[in-house]
Amino acid sequence: MNSKIKLGILGGGGDSLIGVLHRIASSMFDQFELVGGVFNPELKESISFAEEIGLPTNRIYEDLDSLIEKEKALPENERMQVISVLTPNFLHFPMAKQLLENNFHVICEKPLTTTYEEAKILEELRKKSRKVFAVTYTYTGYPMVRQMKEMIAAGEIGKVHKVDVQYYQGWINEIIHDKEKRSSVWRLDPEKAGLSSCIGDIGTHAFNMIEYLTNLEVREILADLNYLYQDNRMDIDGTILVRFSDYAKGVIRSSQIATGEENNLTVKIYGEKGGFKWEQENPNHLYLMKEGQPMEVLKPGHSYNSKISLNGTKLPPGHPEGIFDSMGNIYKGVARAVKKGNFWPGEFPDLREGIRGVNFIEKTVESHQNGNIWVKLNH
Amino acid sequence: MNSKIKLGILGGGGDSLIGVLHRIASSMFDQFELVGGVFNPELKESISFAEEIGLPTNRIYEDLDSLIEKEKALPENERMQVISVLTPNFLHFPMAKQLLENNFHVICEKPLTTTYEEAKILEELRKKSRKVFAVTYTYTGYPMVRQMKEMIAAGEIGKVHKVDVQYYQGWINEIIHDKEKRSSVWRLDPEKAGLSSCIGDIGTHAFNMIEYLTNLEVREILADLNYLYQDNRMDIDGTILVRFSDYAKGVIRSSQIATGEENNLTVKIYGEKGGFKWEQENPNHLYLMKEGQPMEVLKPGHSYNSKISLNGTKLPPGHPEGIFDSMGNIYKGVARAVKKGNFWPGEFPDLREGIRGVNFIEKTVESHQNGNIWVKLNH
Amino acid sequence: MNSKIKLGILGGGGDSLIGVLHRIASSMFDQFELVGGVFNPELKESISFAEEIGLPTNRIYEDLDSLIEKEKALPENERMQVISVLTPNFLHFPMAKQLLENNFHVICEKPLTTTYEEAKILEELRKKSRKVFAVTYTYTGYPMVRQMKEMIAAGEIGKVHKVDVQYYQGWINEIIHDKEKRSSVWRLDPEKAGLSSCIGDIGTHAFNMIEYLTNLEVREILADLNYLYQDNRMDIDGTILVRFSDYAKGVIRSSQIATGEENNLTVKIYGEKGGFKWEQENPNHLYLMKEGQPMEVLKPGHSYNSKISLNGTKLPPGHPEGIFDSMGNIYKGVARAVKKGNFWPGEFPDLREGIRGVNFIEKTVESHQNGNIWVKLNH
Amino acid sequence: MNSKIKLGILGGGGDSLIGVLHRIASSMFDQFELVGGVFNPELKESISFAEEIGLPTNRIYEDLDSLIEKEKALPENERMQVISVLTPNFLHFPMAKQLLENNFHVICEKPLTTTYEEAKILEELRKKSRKVFAVTYTYTGYPMVRQMKEMIAAGEIGKVHKVDVQYYQGWINEIIHDKEKRSSVWRLDPEKAGLSSCIGDIGTHAFNMIEYLTNLEVREILADLNYLYQDNRMDIDGTILVRFSDYAKGVIRSSQIATGEENNLTVKIYGEKGGFKWEQENPNHLYLMKEGQPMEVLKPGHSYNSKISLNGTKLPPGHPEGIFDSMGNIYKGVARAVKKGNFWPGEFPDLREGIRGVNFIEKTVESHQNGNIWVKLNH
Structure with missing residues (x-):
């Protein structure tokens, strides 16, 4: 049985194009199941966005703190394993940091952080947590x-x-x-x-x-x-x-x-x-x-x-695949890493x-x- | 609330490429939810395929007859509304016929049937049932x-x-x-x-x-x-x-x-x-x-x-979309037709x-x- | 010493594009020297065209009859050897016929003649005269x-x-x-x-x-x-x-x-x-x-x-050559055939x-x- | 009557590709007639090259000095008007200088000279002589x-x-x-x-x-x-x-x-x-x-x-022209300048x-x- 990886998303609500890209990509290989997240700073809008995309609203959270708290309270096999960070650039660092500290795998949009210093902190944290951390340079998936x-x-x-x-x-x-x-x-x-x-x-x-x-x-x-x-x-x-x-x-x-x-x-x-x-x-x-x-x-x-x-x-x-497929391949690599604990060099940007x-x-x-x-x- | 259309699929199991194409396409615009079907003539293989793609197996059926029987027994808002027919060509006609007779919307791979005579019979049936009937000439979705x-x-x-x-x-x-x-x-x-x-x-x-x-x-x-x-x-x-x-x-x-x-x-x-x-x-x-x-x-x-x-x-x-997106657009058209009762000319091949x-x-x-x-x- | 082949042209005067193409092509490999011809049905215009292209007018003739008569009177090494026929289609046959009968090599624009019957007559004549006869399907020179x-x-x-x-x-x-x-x-x-x-x-x-x-x-x-x-x-x-x-x-x-x-x-x-x-x-x-x-x-x-x-x-x-060069290659093939009595298969259309x-x-x-x-x- | 401009060439003999390019280009619009030059440092080779390209050898000279002396002795309407300098780079300057001093129009391959100082000297000389001076940046002719x-x-x-x-x-x-x-x-x-x-x-x-x-x-x-x-x-x-x-x-x-x-x-x-x-x-x-x-x-x-x-x-x-045609256009511009005393901006690189x-x-x-x-x- 392929039990799908539970995926959460931070950001990507409303008219966000990057949200569309990540959602479709994540679903392409039957590896991930989007279960919730924080799509928007306003909980009301997050919920209404979830409804718009036909997603149950029970795991839509007010903010990252409550997401972490509630998800960690769930049994391990129901818990979100991977969180995609699609928020504005300045939020990448604090969110990714908090996720690593709480033992989530992270998929993060580029640029990783706004300073090199922040980036090095994430490196340290990752060394400890040994979690999968992908940075979505989309074009490497072609x-x-x-x-x-x-x-x-x-x-x-x-x-x-x-x-x-x-x-x-x-x-x-x-x-x-x-x-x-x-x-x-x-x-x-x-x-x-x-x-x-x-x-x-x-x-x-x-x-x-x-x-x-x-x-x-x-x-x-x-x-x-x-x-x-x-x-x-x-x-x-x-x-x-x-x-x-x-x-x-x-x-x-x-x-x-x-x-x-x-x-x-x-x-x-x-x-x-x-x-x-x-x-x-x-x-x-x-x-x-x-x-x-x-x-x-x-x-x-x-x-x-x-x-x-x-x-x-x-x-x-002769059947042209495109940019969604490229991002889908990155997600596929992350899935392999999460499930099998290893991945091929180049399968996703680390x-x-x-x-x-x-x-x-x-x-x-x-x-x-x-x-x-x-x-x-x-x- | 966007309540997703419940989708069933006939065929498309195993290594079927057409199955991949339809599954991904159906999910692209948050309009459909694949709930089950008959992926394979052998129930065992159908079930194991469902497991492989992370799909609950409770609505995987032995054959079309039992699918129709069981689905019609479900409350209307849970029932499959649209069935995609991806079986070998000679099965398109009998299956599409049975589906129309039982009031399902149909998405059918081309060629529609193996004879013109059969095709005309479907036309008659559709006139009566007034269901949506799309034939997936994929390239019209670009x-x-x-x-x-x-x-x-x-x-x-x-x-x-x-x-x-x-x-x-x-x-x-x-x-x-x-x-x-x-x-x-x-x-x-x-x-x-x-x-x-x-x-x-x-x-x-x-x-x-x-x-x-x-x-x-x-x-x-x-x-x-x-x-x-x-x-x-x-x-x-x-x-x-x-x-x-x-x-x-x-x-x-x-x-x-x-x-x-x-x-x-x-x-x-x-x-x-x-x-x-x-x-x-x-x-x-x-x-x-x-x-x-x-x-x-x-x-x-x-x-x-x-x-x-x-x-x-x-x-x-500048962000190239491809053939999955093309088929996705056809599914999107079908969703509009199913939900709103109308669609734009050319939105899907009829x-x-x-x-x-x-x-x-x-x-x-x-x-x-x-x-x-x-x-x-x-x- | 490369003694250039003396070339005559029938037609191709005034604004004729085919004339430009043949003139430039003939000069490309230092093999031909255009010495005269009949550019136009009107002698006056033929002469004025010769002046326009800076060609001495002494070998501009009233018509093909006088060209043949006067050229044959010249010493062999001064005489036109090759004549290009660029006149309207219906004149290809009579002119090519007369040229073969009088032992000139012929370069003829396509279509060769207006009937198959005429074309076969030229074939017979060529068998006897053993002259070079090229038909300028220009694109074969690329x-x-x-x-x-x-x-x-x-x-x-x-x-x-x-x-x-x-x-x-x-x-x-x-x-x-x-x-x-x-x-x-x-x-x-x-x-x-x-x-x-x-x-x-x-x-x-x-x-x-x-x-x-x-x-x-x-x-x-x-x-x-x-x-x-x-x-x-x-x-x-x-x-x-x-x-x-x-x-x-x-x-x-x-x-x-x-x-x-x-x-x-x-x-x-x-x-x-x-x-x-x-x-x-x-x-x-x-x-x-x-x-x-x-x-x-x-x-x-x-x-x-x-x-x-x-x-x-x-x-x-990386230095793109074009259609003039293509026609030039056909002329080059004709020059080899005229000078050496043989040519490579495909070097010019026969x-x-x-x-x-x-x-x-x-x-x-x-x-x-x-x-x-x-x-x-x-x- | 189009009296062709008498053209001389320095260099460009033997297997020189630049020589082929300039010779064909100069002939394209019926504006120039190549009459001689110094194709090679060795007179014997210059003459044998002239023979190879079917050019009379009477105006093939030992060196630039004798070219200038002999050509200036000719009646004005027979004299070379334009000289193309196709020699190795370090010879561009002395040759172009001598040509300007002796009132020839010059077409010079690039780079114009080997130092900026030399280039400025040519500029001074040209101001005085008021001759046409083209530098053949070939690609500007497309x-x-x-x-x-x-x-x-x-x-x-x-x-x-x-x-x-x-x-x-x-x-x-x-x-x-x-x-x-x-x-x-x-x-x-x-x-x-x-x-x-x-x-x-x-x-x-x-x-x-x-x-x-x-x-x-x-x-x-x-x-x-x-x-x-x-x-x-x-x-x-x-x-x-x-x-x-x-x-x-x-x-x-x-x-x-x-x-x-x-x-x-x-x-x-x-x-x-x-x-x-x-x-x-x-x-x-x-x-x-x-x-x-x-x-x-x-x-x-x-x-x-x-x-x-x-x-x-x-x-x-739809009839592709190429690099010979590009250079031909530059020569055409020079011809206009020589004959009419003016030219369009951009018609040739000055x-x-x-x-x-x-x-x-x-x-x-x-x-x-x-x-x-x-x-x-x-x-």
Whole structure:
């Protein structure tokens, strides 16, 4: 009998898109059963949201404190085992901390925390609690991203000597060029949105992709951010030079003012023997290029793919799966970890990847504010 | 309170891919709750499958008869309202018939039945029962397919004068070229698989797409099928000339021996003022071409899309949704029909589309067997 | 010393695009020197055109008779050796005939003649004269078309069992929907434009491509043409079923009302072991698909290409060459044939390919006019 | 009467690819007649090359001195008017200087000179001589590049706030990873190849494209180059941050170790109202993106294109022209300038663009060698 893992969710109510993404993803492989949570700061709204999605309201709680108290009072096999944290960024840390302290497995949206210091505290707590802790860098769940990671690890393109990751969007144009709007939205208010807009929101995905795919650590970075207007206090564009070593380098390009772009995350990894390209908006094509040979186009579901890639494909080749399926694969990995106590490397982004991401954001801003100088990431 | 629709499923157990597709699709919009069904001819296997997917086994039945009996004994608000029929083709008719006779809403996989005669019987029964009856031509759920239908209806490309739909796969190569295999698989045994392999399985999707998108009826067809080997008894490839009228024509091209193709359904509709192209393997791009003007590429989630298209997009532009989402949209339409008693034209393929499909298959084979002559479809 | 071949041109004056194409193509490999010809029925205009293109006017002639007379009076090493026939279709036959009778090598635009009978007469004449006779099916000069031909011949995709060639344009829309225009343009006047518009102009390219690439002969065809309006006397669209044998089949799709299409010639060849795709508007990509393997994208100029493909590439990979280069390759082949007395198979389309083309056009119309029946091509 | 411009060429003999490119380009529009030059340092080889390409040898000279002396002795209407300089980089300056001093129009390959100082001397000389001086940044001749420039100038995308140009190749891999080879090829020997390999050869195209398209001047740059091995003395990869102002920024990415890339120059220009994308390997597609609107794909030869774009298209839409045609358009512009004394802005890259390019290379190396700091370009 597959007894489903009891899942709770913090945040994600109302019109939240991230809520839809996590709910559908969690249900995809018959591994989780959403039983309750705190969808909203207002209990009334939490309850009405639960009703809207056809969820019994008996395990909808006023806040995290009461959730913990009540759930821990339940028999172990009924209790929530995994909690997804989908709340605003500044709440990730206190909530994740409390969850670890109370022995829940955690799935946390990125960025993990708002400071590196907080992130390190979570690391300590996790060491003690030994709980599963996933950070949902959604794009790592795509089958062809996993396939790329495996092939790089297997030496398919040789030693990596250059990476180039782009994450371009254009949606902030309609806000940024309007003086009124740009001074009022919470997204561009450092008090509310934290250190960085563009890098914190999307640049961090690009950074994660680099380390996830190459299995290498970025040693140092040099960042140039753009604010576009003197009265704007948050970066909405940035280019970041990246070094693994003196001879292996790269660049991260990230923008919210790349007018007309939707969600264009594009990854290029070049090694001594070959190169890979992958585009998030066309996620089922992976391009393998070798000097002087025909380019190969790999697609999901074929037997030439690795086990972990195939594990993330539900239908035969030619039946396009998308971003829900990508997140579903991350949840599937968490389920394996929770149930079996282990998981495959790369099956979901772990706490460590969340920590690296927060460090990257901090160091990017530091580099920029000090005149575009090289700064080392913490190890 | 959103009280979820109670859903039962017939078939779809074990390794069935169509089962995965329907289960995930049904759960996507918080509208359905799978409560039981008959997943397998063997009750034991049905139960063990239910356990595997974490479903309570109390409403897993031995067969359709006992399902009907027991469910009808339940209070109305607990009873299954909608039953999805995912069994082998020859069972669609008797099961759908029994369901209509017992006042269940039906979601049925294509092809609707194995003969046109059977299909007409279902039509009669549905007239009486007034139940919702959807036939899951999956691809009609894609947002950009819906958008195309709406734009054609709105006159965007003028009067349609040419259609060209391709459905190419290559998977049967590894069977067809092996004398042993091709004489033993059930797929190529007319006793088990019915009248047609290639046209029945995929050509019918192409035909449906034409009528769905243009809102026109095909008047007559001329078919040339290919069997590839003299000892093979089922078509594995076919080209079908299509006429709406003396001056509006088209072609359906369908193959299971288009080596290297995966699931390449490609639609082209040309009218007096413009043309559309759409490819299933890249479902989020819709190409609009007008003579002497830049080609436009429409994508989901933008405000320029129609209401029904936007209704089928859960995330902002650039977050690729796929075939599960497409089927999810069909289920969403069924939910609206069940709950509100009405639905938007095109929101899901109705019984009538299933009937047309069966007629198309029969007439295709008739045209071919009589020496590639023109035959009229039934009205 | 490379003594250039003296080239004469018939037709191609004024605004003629085909004239530009042939002139540039002939000069590309330093093999031909344009020395004169008859650009226009009016001598005065011929001379003024020569002046416009900076050509000495001493070898501009009143008509073909005087060209032949005067050129034959010149010493052999100054005489025109090759004459390109770019005149309206109905003049191809008499001019090519006269040229062969007077021992000139001929490059002739397609369609070779307006009837199969005429084409056979040219064949007889050529047998006697043993002159080089090229028919400029321009698209056969593309390096990746040649590469595909070679790989098919080498068995790369196994025995060919299905072909599908599309040639879609949309330009005639602005004429065909206007009653006034469609009854007045010469293109749609059978007296002036011959038997067929769409098939004669572009369908014939599709047909040539099939036989050129597969090295197979089409045995029989069944055609359905579209005239779109009752008062229109020329086909502007057509679909043609094609059979090599009882078990190797295909389809040609050709249209001038595929609204928004520019010059979309797309070729797909499927064999037992693999499939090829190629698109004229993106001519430097050749797609090789094998069941269950990554698709390969071949491009020009790489050492993996065959000798004849590489022979048609002037720059390293990534420097896109186009249609002028394609025609230039055909001229290069003719130069080799003229100078060395031999050429590689496929280096340029020969008289025989022109004859097949004319036969195809006639048989297409015959099939359509007799109610879409199968007709055999002449051998 | 179109009297063709007499053209001489310095360099470009033997297997030179640049020679092929310039010869074909010069002949495309019937504006130039190649009459002679100095193809090779050895007169004997120059003459034998002339014979090989079927050129009379009477105006093949021993060196530039004798060319100048003999040509100036000819009557003005027979004399070479324009000389193309295709020699190794270090000879561009002395040759161009001598040509200007002797009143020839000059077409010069890039980079214009090996130092900024030399470039400024040419500028002075040109001021006096008032001759036409083109620098062949080949890619500016593509119709869709010209179209983009015009549309940006016309305000189609509003004020430009971000540029991103990539020029990736992978060909140096087979040299760079081999210690023997990398220490012996002239390309990686600073004595022979000048200051920079990657930036000097291809980065400079990317820089030119930015200023050509936006009509803006880059104010300052910060460069990080990669040498890949400690014993390699020339950059083979580099990323360069670019600033027009404090709020308009960009990035140039250039590499010869982007394994598997052929000649991938990709341009993205984002403005307040829209964005453009263009790729050299698919040069006939120009992508125009506006937030929330369907992407438009513009192609050559349509009436929606500007005059200067259409001027560079010889055939109707759908007949792909390529890089020879691009260079042909530059020659056509030079012909207009020579004959009419004026030309359209953007019709060919002028001396000034060559000077900027040299300055860019110098400043790039300066920035890198000083620890990746910001350096201002000369005005």
